[in-house]
Structure formats: C-alpha cells, structure tokens
Amino acid sequence: MPKDHGIGASPKRREDVRFLTGAGNYTDDINVNGQAYVHFLRSDVAHAKINGIDTSAAEAMPGVVRIFTGADFEGVGGMPCGWGVTDRHGEPMQEPPHPILAQGKVRHVGDPIAAVIADTYEQARDAAEAIEVDLDDLPAVVDMKAALADGATKVHDDLTSNLCYDWVLGETDDAAVQAAFDSAAHVTTLELVNQRLVANPMEPRVAVGDYNRGTDEHTLYTTSQNPHVIRLLMCAFVLGLPEHKVRVVAPDVGGGFGTKIFHYAEEAFVTFAAKAINRPVKWTASRSEAFMSDAQGRDHVTRIELALDASNNFTALRTNTLANMGAYLSTFSSSVPTWLHGTLMAGNYKTPTIQVNVKAVFTNTVPVDAYRGAGRPEATFQIERVIDKAARELGVDPVALRRQNFITEFPYDTPVALTYDTGDYHGTMDKLEAAADFAGFAARRAASEAKGKLRGLGVNCYIEACGIAPSNIVGMLGARAGLYDAATVRVNATGSISVMVGAHSHGQGHETAFPQVVADMIGIDESMIEIVHGDTSKIPFGMGTYGSRSLAVCGSAMVKATEKVIAKAKKIAAHLLEASDADIELKDGVFSVAGTDKSVAWGDVTLTAYVPHNFPLEEVEPGLEETAFYDPANFTFPAGAYACEVEVDPETGKVTIERFAAADDFGNIINPMIVDGQVHGGIGQGIGQALLENCVYDADGQLMTGSYMDYAMPRADDVPFYTVDHSSQTPCTHNPLGVKGCGEAGAIGSPPAVVNAVIDALQSGGKNVDHIDMPVSPSRVWSAMNA
Amino acid sequence: MYAFDFERPSTIAEAVAALQDEDAQALGGGQTLIPTLKQRLASPSKLVSLSGIAEMKGVSIEGGVLTIGGGATHAEVAADACAPLAALAANIGDPAVRNRGTIGGSLANNDPSADYPAAMLALGATIITNTREIAADDFFQGMFTTALEEGEIITSVRIDVPPGGANYQKFEQPASRFALVGVFVARTANGVRVGVTGASEDGAYRWSEAEEALNKEFREDALMDLRPNPAIMIEDLHGSREYRAHLVRVLTKRAVAAIG
Numbered sequence A: 001m002p003k004d005h006g007i008g009a010s011p012k013r014r015e016d017v018r019f020l021t022g023a024g025n026y027t028d029d030i031n032v033n034g035q036a037y038v039h040f041l042r043s044d045v046a047h048a049k050i051n052g053i054d055t056s057a058a059e060a061m062p063g064v065v066r067i068f069t070g071a072d073f074e075g076v077g078g079m080p081c082g083w084g085v086t087d088r089h090g091e092p093m094q095e096p097p098h099p100i101l102a103q104g105k106v107r108h109v110g111d112p113i114a115a116v117i118a119d120t121y122e123q124a125r126d127a128a129e130a131i132e133v134d135l136d137d138l139p140a141v142v143d144m145k146a147a148l149a150d151g152a153t154k155v156h157d158d159l160t161s162n163l164c165y166d167w168v169l170g171e172t173d174d175a176a177v178q179a180a181f182d183s184a185a186h187v188t189t190l191e192l193v194n195q196r197l198v199a200n201p202m203e204p205r206v207a208v209g210d211y212n213r214g215t216d217e218h219t220l221y222t223t224s225q226n227p228h229v230i231r232l233l234m235c236a237f238v239l240g241l242p243e244h245k246v247r248v249v250a251p252d253v254g255g256g257f258g259t260k261i262f263h264y265a266e267e268a269f270v271t272f273a274a275k276a277i278n279r280p281v282k283w284t285a286s287r288s289e290a291f292m293s294d295a296q297g298r299d300h301v302t303r304i305e306l307a308l309d310a311s312n313n314f315t316a317l318r319t320n321t322l323a324n325m326g327a328y329l330s331t332f333s334s335s336v337p338t339w340l341h342g343t344l345m346a347g348n349y350k351t352p353t354i355q356v357n358v359k360a361v362f363t364n365t366v367p368v369d370a371y372r373g374a375g376r377p378e379a380t381f382q383i384e385r386v387i388d389k390a391a392r393e394l395g396v397d398p399v400a401l402r403r404q405n406f407i408t409e410f411p412y413d414t415p416v417a418l419t420y421d422t423g424d425y426h427g428t429m430d431k432l433e434a435a436a437d438f439a440g441f442a443a444r445r446a447a448s449e450a451k452g453k454l455r456g457l458g459v460n461c462y463i464e465a466c467g468i469a470p471s472n473i474v475g476m477l478g479a480r481a482g483l484y485d486a487a488t489v490r491v492n493a494t495g496s497i498s499v500m501v502g503a504h505s506h507g508q509g510h511e512t513a514f515p516q517v518v519a520d521m522i523g524i525d526e527s528m529i530e531i532v533h534g535d536t537s538k539i540p541f542g543m544g545t546y547g548s549r550s551l552a553v554c555g556s557a558m559v560k561a562t563e564k565v566i567a568k569a570k571k572i573a574a575h576l577l578e579a580s581d582a583d584i585e586l587k588d589g590v591f592s593v594a595g596t597d598k599s600v601a602w603g604d605v606t607l608t609a610y611v612p613h614n615f616p617l618e619e620v621e622p623g624l625e626e627t628a629f630y631d632p633a634n635f636t637f638p639a640g641a642y643a644c645e646v647e648v649d650p651e652t653g654k655v656t657i658e659r660f661a662a663a664d665d666f667g668n669i670i671n672p673m674i675v676d677g678q679v680h681g682g683i684g685q686g687i688g689q690a691l692l693e694n695c696v697y698d699a700d701g702q703l704m705t706g707s708y709m710d711y712a713m714p715r716a717d718d719v720p721f722y723t724v725d726h727s728s729q730t731p732c733t734h735n736p737l738g739v740k741g742c743g744e745a746g747a748i749g750s751p752p753a754v755v756n757a758v759i760d761a762l763q764s765g766g767k768n769v770d771h772i773d774m775p776v777s778p779s780r781v782w783s784a785m786n787a
Numbered sequence B: 001m002y003a004f005d006f007e008r009p010s011t012i013a014e015a016v017a018a019l020q021d022e023d024a025q026a027l028g029g030g031q032t033l034i035p036t037l038k039q040r041l042a043s044p045s046k047l048v049s050l051s052g053i054a055e056m057k058g059v060s061i062e063g064g065v066l067t068i069g070g071g072a073t074h075a076e077v078a079a080d081a082c083a084p085l086a087a088l089a090a091n092i093g094d095p096a097v098r099n100r101g102t103i104g105g106s107l108a109n110n111d112p113s114a115d116y117p118a119a120m121l122a123l124g125a126t127i128i129t130n131t132r133e134i135a136a137d138d139f140f141q142g143m144f145t146t147a148l149e150e151g152e153i154i155t156s157v158r159i160d161v162p163p164g165g166a167n168y169q170k171f172e173q174p175a176s177r178f179a180l181v182g183v184f185v186a187r188t189a190n191g192v193r194v195g196v197t198g199a200s201e202d203g204a205y206r207w208s209e210a211e212e213a214l215n216k217e218f219r220e221d222a223l224m225d226l227r228p229n230p231a232i233m234i235e236d237l238h239g240s241r242e243y244r245a246h247l248v249r250v251l252t253k254r255a256v257a258a259i260g
C-alpha cells in the first residue's frame, strides 16, 4: 500500500493550484508605484571597439528619464566570478573585468551598451534607437581552437591570451598516463562535441529595483534561484552596499534550470539606478533578449581515450576538453568544466588511472555557465559514449562491459578526488533490464524492420555529485562561497508551522515535499505546515537551489531545526505532565509519558510556549522557534542506468524515441510523484539536447539560433511515455534523511542513451557509423548514413 | 511595436479604401505580421484588419469547385475543405495559429517554407483579389514575393477539386515546424501537378520533371531516376542542399504512394 501522508507519500503539489489557475506571483507581476522602465541597448556585433556613444538625441525623446552608459559605472565593481580555478602550474585563472554596461569594447552580441530609462517601456525602446554608437568592428573570436592559436585576436586585451586556465585533475604525470595507454590491449578514442544549449525557462528574466529614500533601503525583486547569493554578490562585490540595507526577493519563479543562479548585470543595474533616479526601475527581458543575455550551457569539445586490458578491464582514461566560457566569466562558469565535470570522470567504474585536462577559452559569445546537470552531463556523455564504442570495437555486450567494470565496494575513493559513500550499480542495472524489457527488444526490432525502419537500443549509466557541497572542501578547491544551507522552524501558538528555508522552489515542489518531512517528524497533518522561501527579509541566510541540493542540504537543516523544536517542546510537555523530559515520547502529534496514559497534545504544548502561564521559565525560554544551519559532510551520489529505444527512418534520417526507461538510485524518497516528475522533466531536456537543441554562432559571432524558429525545443510529441523506476535505493550515509537529490539526473543520464541507441540502429542497418554529434537531427543522421 | 492606427472595416470596398493611406497595411490573422511588429521590423502607419469582412469568410464546395474566403482561417480550412487540403491546414502551426492565421495572409506573405503555396501550385488554384484573378503559377514570384500590387487584397481562392486525388507530405524543420520540405501532388483534370515548398531559394515551385514522369506513369517507380537539382536548394542549419534535394524526391514518392 502506498503511504497516504508523510515521507513516502505522493500528495499532489499544493503550489500547482496557484500556478495552474493563474494566481502565481511572478516577478513581472510585481509593479511598484511610480516605476519607470529600462530598456538595454545591446550590441548587434560580436566584437568591436567603442569609440563613442552619443545619447543627446535620445535624451530629448518623450518620456526619457535618464540614460546610462559604461562611463556611469567607472569605479563601480563588475560582475564577479564565484570560483577561482588554479591551473596546472599553480597559477590563478585569468579573470577579466565584467562591467555592468560595456566599457571600451563590446564582446558578444547582446552585450549591453546603454540603458535607457523612460516612463514607458516603448518610450525607452524608441529612445534606444536614437542612441548613436560609434563602433570599430574587430574580428570575432568564435571557434575555440582558433581562439587559442598564436596571434589570435584577444577577447580581453589586458589578458595574455584567450586561455582562461589549463587545468588537470587525476594523474598529473603525463608519462604515467601514457605508460598505462602503452601497455593497454585495446584503446578506444572518440572525439565529440557537447553542444551549446540555451536554458530557456518559460519565464524570461525580470528585475525590479526599488529604493526607499526615507530608510535608505533597497529592494530587488528578481527571477533568481538564490536570493541570498544575489544579495551577497551584489552588495560585497558590485555595488558596495551594506547587506542589511538590501532586501532581495525572488517570488514565484517560472523555471530556472541553472540559468537563474547567477548574478546578472541587469539586477545590479536596476538596484543602482533606482537610487540614482530616486524612482523604481523595472526590466523584463524579451525572449530575444534571453537568447543573447541568459548564461548558456555546455559547449565542450572533447577527445576521450579509454584503455582496456586483455580481459576488457578499464585500465586508464584520458580526456582533453576545450570548454567555452564565452566573453566573460559568469558567476559559476569556471567551476563547471572543472570541479563539476572532471571529478565525475570515473563514472560508475573502477578505472585506476584517470587524467582530465580542461582548457577554458574566452570567445565573443554569450557567457556559459551551469545548466541542469552542469558538467556532469558532459562527463557522462563522454564516458558512456566511449564505453559503447569500445564494446562495439571489441564485439562484447555493452551492458556486460559496464557491469564488469562497475565499482562494487563502498566507500570508494576515485582517482579524481571524490569519495562515493554508497551505491549499488548492479542492483540498479537489474532494475533497468526489467523496466526496459531488454528481453523483448529483438522482437520489437524485427517489427520495426518489417515496417522499413531501423531500431536501436542504447544503454548507459551515470553518476552525479549532488547535494552541493561541503564548504571546507569547495573552499579548498576555489569556491568563494560557503555551500551550507539553513532553515528556521517557527511554530505558531496554535500549532501550525512556518518553515523558512534557504532553498528556493522554482518547479521542484518544495512547498509540498518539505512539509511531508516535518509532518512526519511531529506526527501532524501536512496542511499545518507552510514553506516560506525566496525573500531575504524572511528567511535565514541560505544558499538557494541548484545542483540537486535542496532536500539533501536545506532539508537536512530543516530536520535539524525540527529536532531542536521537538526537544524543546518535550521539555515543555514534561513540565505540563510533571515528568522528566527524557521520558517524553512524541507520536502522532501527542506527547506522552512513557509507560503511562498521561499525555498532552501538540497544540497544548505550542500554546503553552507562547502563553507561558504554566511554564518551566527557569529551564527554557518561551516561544517555539529554532534555526539550524547544515553543512554537508560529503557530496551525495545519485546514480542510475537508462535505456532508450529509437526508430530511425533510413530514407529521411528522422529519429523517433519509441521507449525510454530510467532506473535511478536516489536513496530515500520523500514524494515519489515529485521525483517521477523531476526525472521526466530531466529526460525531456536530455532528449532535447540529444535530438533537437543547438545554439549556433556563425563565424562573425552572430547568433544563428536566436529564436524558436531555429532553436529547437523539445515538445510533448518528441518524447515518449517514460518508465521510471527508483526502487533501487542505497540511502546516503551522511545526511539525516538518507536522500541524494533527483533534479538533474534525467538531463545527465539521457543524452548518451539516445545517441547510443541511434548508433545501434544505424549499425543494425549495416551502416558503419560510430558517432554522430548532438543534436542527432534528421539531416545529420542522413549525412552520416550517406557519407 | 511602433504606434499605428487601427481600422476594422466590414466590406472589401472599405478595406481597399482604408489601404490607400501611405504605409497602411492589411492585417489578416496577425500570425506573421504581429511578431514582425513586436520585433520592430515593420512600421505601418495603419493596420486594416480584414477579420470583420463577412464576404471574405467561409469555405464551400459546389460542383467540384472549392472556394475559400481570403479571410478563412487555417482551422476553417481544416474543417471544411477537401481532404488533402484540410489535412495540410490541420498541420499548420499550433491551434492558436490555426484559429487566427488565414489563407490570404499566408499566400500574401509567401514564406518559402509555408505549406499553402505548394498546394496552390499543385492544385492549379486561382487567387482572386479585389481587382483580378491570378493563376497560382503567376502568383508566386520568389521568396516573400507575389504578384500582388500595393493595397491589393486576396478575397478568395478557387480550386477545382482534383478528380484523381491529392496528397501533401510535409517534413518538418525541427525548430519552427514549418516545412523543411513539403511536397503536394495532385491528379488534376489537366494532369499531374507537383508543388514543392521549403526547398528552393526561389520559393515554392513546380517540379516539372516529376510531373512529366508521373503523367506517363503514376507510380513511385516513375521517379526512380529523377534527382532534383541541389544547386537551387536552400542550405541552412537544418539541412544541406543535398539533403533537401533528397527529401523532395522521397516526399514526392510518398505522396504518390499515398494517392495510390
């Protein structure tokens, strides 16, 4: 029997009532009395020197309040990067300035040149057209290899080159790695591209700045996944404002997928400008603006080599990756190809020698940063594609080859800096074999062939490091922030509870799942518990939501705070029951004295806490509210195995996904329905990457895919019904709930399954195709088949 | 958008008069024009909406002749036109686009990837305006270019329902889901006609070699030795010239097979 409440039950998401009935409160729904509107004039060329900006005609236009350019921000801080990477020679990465508005040069299409504030949005746009910008075009740096060539045009004139860093992880001794390859019985090599993606949350970014002259307080309403992080970065690094005078509110947010983690120039701008003009300032991005100003994802070019011994054991892995940073370092950009990618290169396998080299490169393109999975999809794709290729070259079953090399003993120290605490990769693969019905594949292939179609089965594993992250470890690795989280459990006099959390829900369902935990611990109904998030004036100083961390990190803080509340409530109950608090038991919302029939209800205790007429005042303070901060001891390691079945139309190259099965080990699960939904969404995005999405710049740095006319998003009919199984569960060993996180798994695990399936289909049709870069579009498949 | 005046006349004559103003522009369903305005890529002084004109509405079939009002929406065509054209209209865009977008707007716009132009060529349609009748063969004059004069309104389209049947095969561009290539084959009273959209740099065209072959022998195999010329094809992110040329042939074959 599935549970009907508490941990393990699947109550419907309470937040969906407001989202689905149009009662949500998104940032664009927020209007401050007297607000003006800002329009950013953005560069339409990728690289140019700014000789001058003439705003005089524009300033005279109707409704214009003020026009800002880069000159207005001289002496003001730029957008910071939150992670310093140390290169292979011990040198710090090259870190160029990133002004709020362009200074001296524009460096990508979409780089903001001027900001026009006017009474209406249309007036601001009209005036922006009257600004005269005198630009000298410079050659655009687009291709990463060309960017690193001697004499290449520099994106940042003050840097020594376009190389941000040259980083190595794992075996640093090149000769030792080469020796492992020299002694291999077989080496498989694969060159691949993990293409650039645009996150495309349904809600574009919005920022509203408000300043109160009476109190000298700033309020920033913004579409963010982490309001405290924005406040910290903006106050400490950009505008130099006192944190206690700044409130950042991220209300309902319509999807983030990583791209709303980062601190953006527009947020700092509206905060700055609201004070400068003493009037609220609102900015709402158009979809076109989102395409050229939201941080983009992925964009790696990789060569990977896998060495195997004569018994097909993996003996060494070597990868060389070029990672595109775009024109500036976005907030967490530098950490994605390094600590979120290189560290995952062991995958689920006990490869003894691993060397990962990443060169991060500046180009005249939109900055690249974390996008759902962030580094881990790139790692997984390489490993799982090269294993598939090796299996084919060796003529062995790809699943058997994986199983043979699985890590089976935990904890396991990888050669790339992580310690996996727990896992059961064979158990998870067993679940997949059943869920995907491997046994029935041959018959399904025959049926497809009878219709003139090719059918393929692709399988892969994945592992991810989630629950980001132990602050001391990430600090050593260069993070410029702590990655703990925090929760306050405020019990009201009548027994209902407000839980203020540092995590931010923008699709994850925290408002439903978090109360299930607290309700279970106390034994009261979930409807008595409300989650408060997204407002620095209401919540404790938490770090927000990304990296599948909310439940594992913030949920752990919430558990600790709830434990403190329960401990105190027991003391109050003990007083009321005239017993020792050690003898008090809490079950189903009732405190009782062990071994007696004496009891007092939750509501009586909470009322006593706030009406302390009969209260142990000498022992505890009145009230019932506790805060806890939680810093994880390790990452969590969700892992799984995915299987995809495709049909390929050999005449047109069109791929259709016929079946998709996912077996995931997320440890313990609070709300299975929400977990299913997270996996479904992730797989949808992974299929989007595998088959459809591609962000393309031409040689001049023009964005060729700046709208949905050319950027292909997955739609409902591009994806199949999924079979999702998360019954393989090895609970996390180091957090109180034993949870691992599920938000990114689908996006990490699915692309290789799709591509492996396509290759399997083509090979079954006698085509000697061993790789196609994503997106595996009809034209690419057709070209590969007819090469 | 830039500011503009707006009129919604109830007769063709009023609409023609309203369009005399300098930089006035007709507004059909707005499914192409409104996004263009939002991006500030056009700045008409006045929009003259055709949506209130009763005489431009409706789809009827009488005596083998299909008449479609210039203001008929894609959804209306999908509901009431002869089967092959209805199927084409039912697959344009999404429900919102089909409930607003009109055949007149689509034909006037002549997007090189739009679906209707292939059908009009293959069906030998007559495009009727407030001043004249134009044969489809004379109407389409290259990408986004038509025989329409300034201020001329497509009031209806007349089609002889093809006695031998017809079929449209669309291969979707993955992002926009317009036609990467679309081929409409019709067995008309005057022989087989093949209209191709999406493929050519010159917009929709008739594939005359295929028509010739199919007039001799209406079988898939008749196309076996034909190879559309890649040199005239569009090449972009979504497909090379060679791929488009290949698709023209594959889709023509499939349309012939579907007609049977």
Ligand SMILES: Cc1cc2nc3c(=O)[nH]c(=O)nc-3n(C[C@H](O)[C@H](O)[C@H](O)COP(=O)(O)OP(=O)(O)OC[C@H]3O[C@@H](n4cnc5c(N)ncnc54)[C@H](O)[C@@H]3O)c2cc1C
Pocket (backbone or CB within 6 Å): B025, B026, B027, B028, B029, B030, B031, B032, B033, B034, B050, B070, B071, B091, B092, B093, B094, B097, B100, B101, B102, B103, B104, B105, B106, B108, B109, B111, B113, B114, B115, B116, B152, B153, B154, B155, B176, B177, B178, B179
């Ligand atoms: C999301 C989306 C998906 C789409 N998918 C497809 C698709 O798959 N296939 C496809 O073919 N199309 C597609 N379209 C385009 C759609 O079919 C449009 O409706 C059509 O191109 C224009 O028709 P309209 O009535 O909206 O014209 P409008 O946008 O109002 O006008 C377009 C042009 O035609 C002129 N005009 C309008 N009516 C007349 C008239 N009666 N006489 C003379 N001139 C006129 C206008 O002045 C303007 O220049 C799509 C559009 C969208 C937004």
